[in-house]
Amino acid sequence: MLFLMPYLQEFRRINRLFQQDRGNPLKMLECFLLFFCSLIPRVVKTERISMSDEQLLEINLTDQSVLLPVGAICFGLIFTIALEEAKIESTADRNLEEQVQILLGGSMQTSATETSS
Numbered sequence: 001m002l003f004l005m006p007y008l009q010e011f012r013r014i015n016r017l018f019q020q021d022r023g024n025p026l027k028m029l030e031c032f033l034l035f036f037c038s039l040i041p042r043v044v045k046t047e048r049i050s051m052s053d054e055q056l057l058e059i060n061l062t063d064q065s066v067l068l069p070v071g072a073i074c075f076g077l078i079f080t081i082a083l084e085e086a087k088i089e090s091t092a093d094r095n096l097e098e099q100v101q102i103l104l105g106g107s108m109q110t111s112a113t114e115t116s117s
Contacts, residue, residue, distance in 0.1 A: 004100070005078070010035055042074065043067055070097045 014035055017028045033053055040049055040056060048066045050056060059066060075083075075097060 006076070007039065073097070075100065 014028075014031050017023060017031060033056075037053075037056065040059070043061070044059060044066055045068055048059065061067070079100075
């Protein structure tokens, strides 16, 4: 969860925007799209990232051919330090990174589906 903490905090902030009784719906959507666009390059191959918002929301994040290899993903300093401190063997380390990749990809796919509906 350490890898996801900064993203979850930002997602909570955006979620609170959507829960307001008043507010500019276009501004809320813009905040969400900026957030989504900042996550995509962390897990999706560069050549699969398009410039239009509509095409971004159509990326199939469950398709392994679209995703970066686990070794190419930057999991962030906090996650990396925590992994080193846990002294996990390299096979378990790789499995954990793969699970984080799946979790992040799945949550982005769910969010994109809900936004495009």
